[in-house]
Amino acid sequence: MxxxxxxxxxxxxxxxxxxxxxxxxxxxxxxxxxxxxxxxxxxxxxxxxxxxxxxxxxxxxxxxxxxRSKEHVLAALVLLGHQELHGRLQHALVTARGGPAGKLAALVRAHVLAHAEYAQLALVANAELHILGGEAAAPSLALREQSRQLLLALLDEGVRGGEFTAADPLLAAAAIVGMGRQVAHWYRPNQPYTPEQIADTFSGYALALVGAAEHDREK
Amino acid sequence: MxxxxxxxxxxxxxxxxxxxxxxxxxxxxxxxxxxxxxxxxxxxxxxxxxxxxxxxxxxxxxxxxxxRSKEHVLAALVLLGHQELHGRLQHALVTARGGPAGKLAALVRAHVLAHAEYAQLALVANAELHILGGEAAAPSLALREQSRQLLLALLDEGVRGGEFTAADPLLAAAAIVGMGRQVAHWYRPNQPYTPEQIADTFSGYALALVGAAEHDREK
DNA sequence: GTCTATACTAGGATAGAC
DNA sequence: GTCTATCCTAGTATAGAC
Structure with a gap:
């Protein structure tokens, strides 16, 4: 401890x-x-x-x-932010126990945790990505798409197996990603909630949102 | 002319x-x-x-x-965005039928609809509010807080009456607001989803998220 | 690598003619 | 109200000494 x-x-x-x-x-x-x-x-x-x-x-x-320029400083930060998030998501999926519900909980938990613990980095990576020209933005955009696919594949798996009832994985993913991303906008270190509390609560929300059966929502 | x-x-x-x-x-x-x-x-x-x-x-x-200045143009836009959203939320609550579940569905629907139909305005109102000095930002901040209270009061009402099981209205509100706000970042008019489809789906997500009973989720 | 000095551009805002 | 012309500041970036 x-x-x-x-x-x-x-x-x-x-x-x-x-x-x-x-x-x-x-x-x-x-x-x-x-x-x-x-x-x-x-x-x-x-x-x-x-x-x-x-x-x-x-x-x-x-x-x-x-x-080389101010933009190169930004490029380094944006890439770093996307790499950090993607790495955490991958790690969460690999180490998660249980079926789709357990994996989704772990994925959302990692997503939210990253957006709280590295709020500034997430803010910059998301809000200023559009400043970068095509070739500078490409690696980050690729990572973002890969991260998205991790979630989409998981939602599809859960729906196919009957663990999730979400009719529309694309919109469910947008909602889940959206609620997590916004955390970077309001999280502050001296708040009543720890990053872990927020992450656990939001991962419960995600399970509810996709219609995971109650008995699959145990931690 | x-x-x-x-x-x-x-x-x-x-x-x-x-x-x-x-x-x-x-x-x-x-x-x-x-x-x-x-x-x-x-x-x-x-x-x-x-x-x-x-x-x-x-x-x-x-x-x-x-x-009077570039900042005054921004101030007009930011205020307008917050007024439009708050007006729509109020209208949705007033005209909603049913109990807390029905009201929540209407509120989230209006929130998401506004962020899709006026995506640019929502983007500017949210992303650039911090540019404005204290007195220029105050009216918008007040409206934002009022809008937040509409949701929080509703969640409290639902929890007290047993319609919602959400243990933590503050975090539930953050999640619901977050998923709605992000819509402004990805919604495009030529997308496969209409604003109404997104709004209806997300309001279903919000009901699931707060633990509204299945039979209360009928439209 | 770090500084001072500076080139050069672009930005916000105003003056004054029409 | 709208334009042209202009002021002045602040911005990015480079040159060259140390």
Missing amino acids: GDRMLERARSAATSAGLPTRAVPPGTAGRILAAGLELFAEKGFSGTSIRDIGARAGINSATLYSHY | GDRMLERARSAATSAGLPTRAVPPGTAGRILAAGLELFAEKGFSGTSIRDIGARAGINSATLYSHY
């Missing part, structure tokens, strides 16, 4: 931040962290190169020794 | 997705429509006063004869 709590405390400290392992060391990492905060707060277009420099503790010109 | 220009102004203002009644006639309306499209597409900070002028068919300087 001690180790897990410690780990959680640590990730909560960097929460609303970047996944630790994905952050480059030194100045490049500080630029990324500064960009994340500022893009989340004021948007990409509302943030200047000088804002980023000030937040990162460097002169704005130094940024160009690490990234 | 001839009738032809007036007609163009009106259709330009309404075709993009502004509630007809709320659009000022003439140039002011075209500016609003241009701002709506551009803010929805590129964001407030990503849109220049010259962009707006070009889209509205006027010189950028002319904008200042109708609005």
Whole structure:
């Protein structure tokens, strides 16, 4: 318990931040962290190169020794966000126990958890993706589509097997993804709910939404 | 200015997705429509006063004869969006038949419908609200809170009366609002689903989510 | 890698003619 | 109300010294 709590405390400290392992060391990492905060707060277009420099503790010109342009900073963040989410979803599916209901619960739980624990990253990855040109956006769009397919395949499986009654997997997926994504907009670390509580509750909502039988909803 | 220009102004203002009644006639309306499209597409900070002028068919300087600043254009749009949504929610509640389940279905239906039919307006009202200073944002924030209370009161009523089993109305509201809001991000007029289909399906999801009894979910 | 200095562009807003 | 012309600031990015 001690180790897990410690780990959680640590990730909560960097929460609303970047996944630790994905952050480059030194100045490049500080630029990324500064960009994340500022893009989340004021948007990409509302943030200047000088804002980023000030937040990162460097002169704005130094940024160009690490990234080719402001857009390249954004591209790094957006890709990172999509990779983190997709990785978590895959891991959740692989380690989930039980049938479609258990897998769906795990998938939604991971989705919501990611959007709470990395709220800023999710915000930037979702809201500013459209800024990126075609080739810069492509990898993130591909990851997003793959993540979507994980959910759709699961819903189809559940419907075919009779565990789910949802008549329209496409709309069910849109609803499930939507309620999870919005969490990044309102979650704050000092709120009455922990990310885990939200994730568990929302995964129950998802099961109800697809019409999973009551006895399949046990955790 | 001839009738032809007036007609163009009106259709330009309404075709993009502004509630007809709320659009000022003439140039002011075209500016609003241009701002709506551009803010929805590129964001407030990503849109220049010259962009707006070009889209509205006027010189950028002319904008200042109708609005005091670019921010005032945004303020008008954001308020309009929140007013439209709140008005629809109220109307839905007043005209709904049945108990809490029927009211919830009507409320969610109106919420989703608004986010599909006025997707651009919803996008701008939600994504750019934070740009506005305190006094400019206040009326919209107040409307948003009132709308939220409509839903929360309804959920409480349903839980107290035993029609809903949702243990946590706050999280249920967040989920319901979230899935509806996201519709504005993916709805497109040429999609396989009509706004009504989405609204009806999602209102069914909301009922399932709060644990409304099956026999209460009839339309 | 980091800074200072600077080139150059684009942006918000105003003045004044019509 | 609308335009042309313009002011001034702030923005992205580069050059070159250290």
